[in-house]
Amino acid sequence: MVGDNEKLTSKCKVDLARMPPCQSALMPHIQRVNHRVALYKRAHEGILERPKPYDQGQGWTKNADRVLEPVWCLKPILPVSLIDLLADGGCGEEDDEEDEEEDEEVDFDAFAESDDEF
Incomplete structure (x- = not known):
């Protein structure tokens, strides 16, 4: 875990769910809660x-079908430069190799035979 004397690296295990929301995500949530509490009061x-x-x-915002949807964030979630990078599809050869490994078929009969040995 990351402490006072340790640096945060990619190998550190940090539960991102425990991090507080950023200001641009927190404000719409507070506005929605405030609206509901005002109605109850x-x-x-x-x-x-x-x-x-x-x-x-x-x-809240109203979409084209006139259905209310929550405003999740006031600012873009990702920086524009990162969105452009992802839109370009800058996948390297390493990603293609990983996809090929995932697409290989699994021989379930071999698993069944190994279970019979126990």
């Missing part, structure tokens, strides 16, 4: 004046 009122969930700053 005013639920006892007879006439409820409230903004539409897809209004600016509420954390």
Whole structure:
């Protein structure tokens, strides 16, 4: 694990799920939660004046089918330079070799015969 005296390298095991969200992902989530809590707090009122969930700053957007979708992030998730690199398909020969290894057929009969030996 990474501590005070250790550097973070590619060999370090870090659970990324434990990292906090970035500011651009956290803000829409807070806006959605705030919208819901405001509705709950005013639920006892007879006439409820409230903004539409897809209004600016509420954390939701309406798609072409008029269905509400959450705003996941305010900024691009990946930098533009990385998106361009991935769009170019810069796969090397190493990737092709790995794909070929994965495509090899597995002889399940050999596994069944080895199980009979035990």
